[in-house]
Amino acid sequence: MSVDMRALTDDYIAIIGTSCRFPGVSSAAEFWELLKDGRSVVPGKLERVDEFDPSFFGVSPREAAAMDPQQRLALELAWEALEDSGIAPLSLQGRSAGVFVGAMWDDYAMLTHRQAPAAVGQHAMTGLARSIIANRVSYALGLRGPSITVDTGQSSSLVAVHQAAQALRTGECTLALAGGVNLALAPESAERSEKFGGLSPDGECRTFDAQANGYVRGEGGGIVVLKRLSDALADRDRILCVIRGSAVNNDGGGPGLTVPHQAAQEEVIGLACARAGIDPAAVQYVELHGTGTRVGDRIEAAALGTAFGRERPSGNPLRIGSVKTNLGHLEGAAGVAGLIKAVLSIRYRLIPASLNFTEPPADIPLNSLRLRVQTELGPWPREADSLVAGVSSFGMGGTNAHVIVEEAPEGSGLVAEGAGVAPSVVPSVVPWVVSGRGVGALRAQAGRLLSHVGGGVSLVDVGWSLAGRAALEDRAVVVGSSGEELVAGLEALARGESAPGLIAGGAVGGRLAVLFSGQGSQRLGMGRELYERFPVFAEAFDAACVALDAELGAGVGVRGVVFGSEAGLLDRTVFTQAALFAVEVALFRLVESLGVRP
Known part of the structure; x- marks a missing residue:
């Protein structure tokens, strides 16, 4: 055109x-x-x-x-x-x-x-x-x-x-x-x-x-x-x-x-x-x-x-x-x-x-x-x-x-295999989401998906497409970093068995809430990979650190503590709570950017 x-x-x-x-x-x-x-x-x-x-x-x-x-x-x-x-x-x-x-x-x-x-x-x-x-x-x-x-x-x-x-x-x-x-x-x-x-x-x-x-x-x-x-x-x-x-x-x-x-x-x-x-x-x-x-x-x-x-x-x-x-x-x-x-x-x-x-x-x-x-x-x-x-x-x-x-106009997103708009960042771990009305339907969906994910498929493209489908009452997610891990999880789901990286359950009514973990879950380098791979995470983390550093006046920046090498410094309460807050705010902004609205 x-x-x-x-x-x-x-x-x-x-x-x-x-x-x-x-x-x-x-x-x-x-x-x-x-x-x-x-x-x-x-x-x-x-x-x-x-x-x-x-x-x-x-x-x-x-x-x-x-x-x-x-x-x-x-x-x-x-x-x-x-x-x-x-x-x-x-x-x-x-x-x-x-x-x-x-x-x-x-x-x-x-x-x-x-x-x-x-x-x-x-x-x-x-x-x-x-x-x-x-x-x-x-x-x-x-x-x-x-x-x-x-x-x-x-x-x-x-x-x-x-x-x-x-x-x-x-x-x-x-x-x-x-x-x-x-x-x-x-x-x-x-x-x-x-x-x-x-x-x-x-x-x-x-x-x-x-x-x-x-x-x-x-x-x-x-x-x-x-x-x-x-x-x-x-x-x-x-x-x-x-x-x-x-x-x-x-x-x-x-x-x-x-x-x-x-x-x-x-x-x-x-x-x-x-x-x-x-x-x-x-x-x-x-x-x-x-x-x-x-x-x-x-x-x-x-x-x-x-x-x-x-x-x-x-x-x-x-x-x-x-x-x-x-x-x-x-x-x-x-x-x-x-x-x-x-x-x-x-x-x-x-x-x-x-x-x-x-x-x-x-x-x-x-x-x-x-x-x-x-x-x-x-x-x-x-x-x-x-x-x-x-x-x-x-x-x-x-x-x-x-x-x-x-034919479609140039720049419309059409490619030969019909892929939609791909994620701008490719994650190292990919989730495949499956749902159905009834446990039998859920297992059948897993079996049907197995027949379509042979050699040569893009793990990210499959995950992207599945995420856009209807979220029905009975749900499961298979998480993996390779095709073998994802297929193994799907096979287990189709058989009604458990497996590493497989979470299955039923949706319950009610409104969505977000829970932030408390003191004790801190570790050095937490959020570093997300910081490097997702700009929305990095921007929110940096903004939180700037605000916290101005209030703490401790002479050591929160980001330097989190991404540093001194575990004892991170375990000091003033830095533990500030670091967890900064990481969790950044995590929230990341999932919010993906459409999650509590």
Whole structure:
């Protein structure tokens, strides 16, 4: 992003965190591996959608049984996205944070009413209503901003992202969670899709290919965490990507209610580029709606060629691809899946392959449209320029959405592995903090962390990230100066055993207090290492010593006594108490600078 654009940072929206769940994929990191390796999970199903930890979100088991699994999935994705952004979810209670979730099916309600009508009880209305998907997240996290479940058909989740960005720009909220969920649970919804005529009979999605014959239904969901770019920069957030502009429109009287309209698609792309203040020729890649239907692909290609290709040199075609070839069509969550793919592609500066493409049909003249399907993992076409992508999502009723995203501005804290703002001083001993709701959950968290801290991790980065997570009721801290010590402590915690450097217990209610030790705890050199490593400690210690020296008038400075070699001098009461006071004040200022407030 060029410097002259910084004045527009209130209009631009920063993506500071993501989460996603697809068949065989439980994180953005795993999603990138799937994309990078060119793998497909079509026609997979999301496993264990019946499993849920209700107590974690304050939900009773009876109420959880009545909840649409899409609500449960949205809760988990929202929590994980916030943690990915470095925000402890419970820290947002009472804040003006919005939730915008796209969803289009009511399969669980259909199953409940058909198979277990006797189970319809007091929790059925909130458990089965689609509107509650977003509301449940807002309630569980105590968020006071807009809370909206969006249903515009297959474009629902990208429309949700657009609405979230608009709410941030107008000040309706200061942070937003946006995305979508999609679970295909009832045979009836599959039958409707089949009779609609869009499904691939051979179970493959071949976007823009001559053999394209429809889409395959997919399951999963994704959430992105959004802030105004100005706020994200001020908060020193890790910025994954920037939404420069977006637009939503409708086909409105096209050739048919469910037939895509080329002019409307061209219009929504043009509006998004105009709002982003960007020349369409500067867009290097577009993540397609790309269902793999003959009519839909032909119209989308023509619209892209007109909107993006007219001013583009023949030797610089627009790269295009569709995540539906990897995941299938996530329907209400399709748009956010494409958006997260685009974000990851920009973050890692590589464009993954769009699968199952050999050659286009005769009615999609890619060369004359200045389009090229990305058929292998490769670099961006103009890496020297700022990386810019478009993302399209179209609903069967004609509601179209397009989002323009760009790489993060320089100096935003983004690095290749996604590290946040690192501590300015690296300690010699590192704490890893783990918490959970229940001892079993605490041990499980330790086991899960063990699987992620193999060779090559930064001990400080892991500790930094863990410290920003929610502090739940059952807690433990593992302290060590090496990876071996920290891993040994985690292993003991996972087994429910004790170990050196491991402290575990439960949080108790009440206000935080600080206790200063009394005479007898003094020793020569106490605080020296902290003095040398932490300026805030040194400044507070020096200030205390100056004030004490002026009062004592003993001819020997307190700092000289503490850092000296005469234990007998330090053991004299006048110096013992002065030295302990100076060290403890400095210790207090140090922990205060880290956010501890008694």
